[in-house]
Amino acid sequence: MRVLAALSGGVDSSVAAALLLEEGHDVVGVTMKLWGGESDTGCCAVSDVEDARRAAAQLGVEHHVFNFGEEFERHVVDPYVADHLAGRTPNPCVECNRHLKFDALLRRAEVLGFDAVATGHHARVVTSTDGHRYVARGADSAKDQSYVLHPLRSEQLERVRLPVGRHTKAEVRRIAAELGLRTAAKPDSQDVCFVTRSAGRGAFLAQRAELRPGVVVDEEGRVLGDVEAVELVTIGQRRGLELAGGSGRRFVLDVDVDTATVTVGPPERLLRDEVRVDGVVWAGEPVEGRVRAQTSAHGEPAAADVRLDADGTVTVRWEEPRRRVAPGQSVVLYRDVATEDGPVEVVVGGGLAR
Amino acid sequence: MTTSPTAPVADLDHAATTALRPEVAEAMAPFGADRYGNPSGTHRLARDAVRAVDEARERVAAVLGCEPGEVVFTSGGTEADNHAVTGGMPPRDGVPVCSAVEHHAVLEPVEALGGRTVRVDPTGRVDLDHLASVLDELGSSASVVSVMLANNETGVVNDLDAVAEVVRAHEPEVPGVPVHTDAVQAAAWLDLAVAARAADLVAVSAHKLGGPKGVGALVARRHAHLRPLLLGGGQERGRRSGTLNVAGIVGFAAALEAAAAEREEATDRVAKLRDRLAEGLAATVPGLVRTVPDGAAPVLPSVLHVCIEGVESETLLFLLESDGVMASAAASCASGAQEPSHVLAAMGVPTGLARGSLRLSLGWSSTERDVDLALRAVPAAVERVRSFG
Numbered sequence: 001m002r003v004l005a006a007l008s009g010g011v012d013s014s015v016a017a018a019l020l021l022e023e024g025h026d027v028v029g030v031t032m033k034l035w036g037g038e039s040d041t042g043c044c045a046v047s048d049v050e051d052a053r054r055a056a057a058q059l060g061v062e063h064h065v066f067n068f069g070e071e072f073e074r075h076v077v078d079p080y081v082a083d084h085l086a087g088r089t090p091n092p093c094v095e096c097n098r099h100l101k102f103d104a105l106l107r108r109a110e111v112l113g114f115d116a117v118a119t120g121h122h123a124r125v126v127t128s129t130d131g132h133r134y135v136a137r138g139a140d141s142a143k144d145q146s147y148v149l150h151p152l153r154s155e156q157l158e159r160v161r162l163p164v165g166r167h168t169k170a171e172v173r174r175i176a177a178e179l180g181l182r183t184a185a186k187p188d189s190q191d192v193c194f195v196t197r198s199a200g201r202g203a204f205l206a207q208r209a210e211l212r213p214g215v216v217v218d219e220e221g222r223v224l225g226d227v228e229a230v231e232l233v234t235i236g237q238r239r240g241l242e243l244a245g246g247s248g249r250r251f252v253l254d255v256d257v258d259t260a261t262v263t264v265g266p267p268e269r270l271l272r273d274e275v276r277v278d279g280v281v282w283a284g285e286p287v288e289g290r291v292r293a294q295t296s297a298h299g300e301p302a303a304a305d306v307r308l309d310a311d312g313t314v315t316v317r318w319e320e321p322r323r324r325v326a327p328g329q330s331v332v333l334y335r336d337v338a339t340e341d342g343p344v345e346v347v348v349g350g351g352l353a354r
Numbered sequence: 355m356t357t358s359p360t361a362p363v364a365d366l367d368h369a370a371t372t373a374l375r376p377e378v379a380e381a382m383a384p385f386g387a388d389r390y391g392n393p394s395g396t397h398r399l400a401r402d403a404v405r406a407v408d409e410a411r412e413r414v415a416a417v418l419g420c421e422p423g424e425v426v427f428t429s430g431g432t433e434a435d436n437h438a439v440t441g442g443m444p445p446r447d448g449v450p451v452c453s454a455v456e457h458h459a460v461l462e463p464v465e466a467l468g469g470r471t472v473r474v475d476p477t478g479r480v481d482l483d484h485l486a487s488v489l490d491e492l493g494s495s496a497s498v499v500s501v502m503l504a505n506n507e508t509g510v511v512n513d514l515d516a517v518a519e520v521v522r523a524h525e526p527e528v529p530g531v532p533v534h535t536d537a538v539q540a541a542a543w544l545d546l547a548v549a550a551r552a553a554d555l556v557a558v559s560a561h562k563l564g565g566p567k568g569v570g571a572l573v574a575r576r577h578a579h580l581r582p583l584l585l586g587g588g589q590e591r592g593r594r595s596g597t598l599n600v601a602g603i604v605g606f607a608a609a610l611e612a613a614a615a616e617r618e619e620a621t622d623r624v625a626k627l628r629d630r631l632a633e634g635l636a637a638t639v640p641g642l643v644r645t646v647p648d649g650a651a652p653v654l655p656s657v658l659h660v661c662i663e664g665v666e667s668e669t670l671l672f673l674l675e676s677d678g679v680m681a682s683a684a685a686s687c688a689s690g691a692q693e694p695s696h697v698l699a700a701m702g703v704p705t706g707l708a709r710g711s712l713r714l715s716l717g718w719s720s721t722e723r724d725v726d727l728a729l730r731a732v733p734a735a736v737e738r739v740r741s742f743g
Contacts (some may be wrong), residue, residue, distance in 0.1 A: 067692050070694070112673065
């Protein structure tokens with residue numbers, strides 16, 4: 001099989017390419033140039049491209065660089081800014097997977113004659129006994145990235161390979177070290193790739209939009225303090241608010257960007273019975289009934305009941321009340337499906353909290 | 355999509371760099387062996403190196419139509435352009451001016467110094483009326499005017515006599531504002547003694563001519579005051595310090611002479627190849643637009659720049675390479691990614707069309723077979739891309 005391996009310059013994708021070679025596939029490496037602005041790894045992320053290129057050379061595979069900067073700007077960066085301005089909490093990695101890695105790159109790979117695209121995500125692709133393909137959790141539960149792959153549908157997954165998903169991170173690093181790959185000891189990337197750690201999210205957004213100072217009130221409307229930028233406040237947030245007076249722990253209950261008002265209150269006021277979810281993409285057929293729903297990349301999944309609404313949205317009703325999910329965050333639905341190897345927990349669908 | 359070693363391969367990217375001419379390699383060889391002297395010395399070995407550089411300088415001057423003392427050897431075109439634009443260190447007072455389609459080796463220093471760019475017409479040639487009005491706006495504060503002789507993406511050729519006329523009219527007293535031209539892409543094909551005669555500063559690079567990489571020259575006419583950019587041992591009459599790249603300089607001279615000697619014959623031969631390529635592709639690739647329409651402006655004989663509707667350059671280049679054809683789209687960034695072309699944007703080529711840009715460029719070693727391969731590969735690649743909608 002001819003596989004186009006997306007090489008980010010990190011250890012996971014390097015090992016993904018190595019594992020594919022081991023399986024006897026014809027592998028070509030590609031680094032997607034997504035972000036041309038400042039980043040923690042330098043302009044053009046040239047150093048990451050170099051790491052990818054050297055890893056490819058060590059593995060003996062061709063290496064190319066594809067510039068998807070325009071698409072990244074359009075599908076990831078612009079919506080990231082717009083979401084913040086609308087008081088939402090976006091997850092740019094999800095949008096990058098949805099629009100870039102598993103759409104733009106997948107389509108290009110097909111034109112270039114590749115049978116599949118591989119990435120270094122810690123997740124697996126499994127086939128159920130009824131023939132649907134799903135994203136399953138990676139073998140390393142601490143590194144599992146199935147959450148950010150929720151927009152992938154069964155027909156896309158036919159052409160997706162996630163070779164490192166069956167290994168733990170420690171195994172991945174060991175394989176890299178055994179192969180002498182220069183990425184073996186490279187630290188994991190943590191943050192949004194286009195937001196520098198030094199300047200942070202606020203500085204990034206301030207370059208692209210006017211951030212507005214806001215006022216912090218309690219549920220009775222009493223003013224407790226102010227915030228520099230209401231767009232940077234997230235529902236459920238506790239830290240970073242300097243509030244005068246009062247006692248007890250207070251959390252952000254609501255953000256109203258129109259009136260630049262942040263409402264805070266005790267944590268129990270964040271509890272909700274359900275969350276409405278927009279734009280749900282189902283891996284296979286839509287699912288109703290009992291699921292486990294996860295609302296952040298490394299959050300604990302919780303038991304819930306899924307109802308399909310007439311307007312196309314989905315309501316996820318928690319078994320036990322849960323803290324409110326910030327609008328824009330992914331709500332990912334997991335369920336066990338039957339496979340040849342027994343039941344496996346997979347992503348059956350997911351969308352964005354309203 | 356690894357091309358097997360026996361499969362035919364065509365280099366249609368000679369504008370990026372071209373093959374080292376055998377006579378150049380031969381001329382350079384002794385300087386990589388026993389003639390290894392440092393010209394900044396007094397003994398026999400040093401004198402031998404001095405003599406080699408002196409002779410090379412005279413030969414370069416003869417081809418470029420200048421005095422030997424006006425030739426400053428550099429590490430290549432980028433250094434020559436930076437030196438010309440800045441005037442050295444510290445930079446000249448005033449505001450540098452350049453055309454909007456210059457190579458980044460000119461654009462970046464101009465931007466770094468807070469300079470101005472001048473519009474181009476739809477063929478990519480500098481807009482002389484706009485140049486005049488920019489100079490008027492700047493009054494006496496323009497520090498240099500830089501207009502490339504031939505564009506590195508499209509191959510379109512500027513009329514430097516006309517550019518110089520506009521600059522002199524703006525500031526009639528001699529020496530006035532120096533005119534610089536980046537002749538890196540033109541040098542293989544145009545007689546710079548004529549085409550660049552009006553420029554006070556001329557940048558040339560050896561590797562575009564069939565010489566080695568890492569060497570070139572800045573021709574600085576006697577009246578063009580230059581401060582050094584690199585300070586040190588005072589080589590090149592204090593204008594450019596650093597131990598001279600003797601082998602490279604000898605190779606540069608040999609390449610320049612070889613290119614000059616065969617210029618007429620090569621121009622004729624390569625233009626015919628290019629025209630066959632252009633006509634063949636126009637007939638077989640629907641939606642192909644020649645970026646500088648035939649006859650609209652003078653273009654180097656070696657370059658065919660086209661934009662293909664509904665096709666992305668990166669996809670096209672990948673497929674072409676898998677068919678053995680090596681080409682390029684626009685300038686590459688240091689990461690190796692294809693960047694949107696500032697040249698096409700300045701020419702007013704619609705963004706969508708510019709995404710499908712393709713530069714096929716020929717050189718002294720190009721053959722009919724190269725053109726045959728491209729005529730097979732390009733239509734097939736475009737058809738494949740389009741078949742996926």
